[in-house]
Amino acid sequence: MPGPCPEDGDRRPLATVLAVPIVLLTLVSAYFCWTALTIRPSGPWDDGAYAGIVLACVMSVGAAGVAAAVWVLPSARRVLGWGWVVPAVVLGVVAGVRWATGG
Incomplete structure (x- = not known):
C-alpha cells in the first residue's frame, strides 16, 4: 500500500516560503x-x-521580473495564485511605461 501523496500534504509552509x-x-x-513617478526634472538640461x-x-x-520568474516556477504556481504576482507585474508595466515615455 503506497503512502500518502506528497502533494496532498500541508502546502502552507511551501506557500509561505515562496510568498516571502x-x-x-x-x-x-x-x-x-x-x-x-515622483522624480521631476527641473528642465531638459537636468540629466541627473x-x-x-x-x-x-x-x-x-x-x-517585478524576478518576482514573476519566482512565480513561474511550477512549485510556486501550484500553491500561489495569480493574485500574488499581479501587483508586481502591474508595477513593472507602470515603470516600463514611465521609462518608455522618457519622463
Whole structure:
C-alpha cells in the first residue's frame, strides 16, 4: 500500500516560503516605481533627474521580473495564485511605461 501523496500534504509552509520573496520583490518594485513617478526634472538640461528616472524604472522592472520568474516556477504556481504576482507585474508595466515615455 503506497503512502500518502506528497502533494496532498500541508502546502502552507511551501506557500509561505515562496510568498516571502514575491512580497519582498513587489515592495522593492513599488518603491522604485514610486521613485520613478515622483522624480521631476527641473528642465531638459537636468540629466541627473532623467538618469534617476531610468535607474528607478530599470530597478522596478527588474524586481517585478524576478518576482514573476519566482512565480513561474511550477512549485510556486501550484500553491500561489495569480493574485500574488499581479501587483508586481502591474508595477513593472507602470515603470516600463514611465521609462518608455522618457519622463
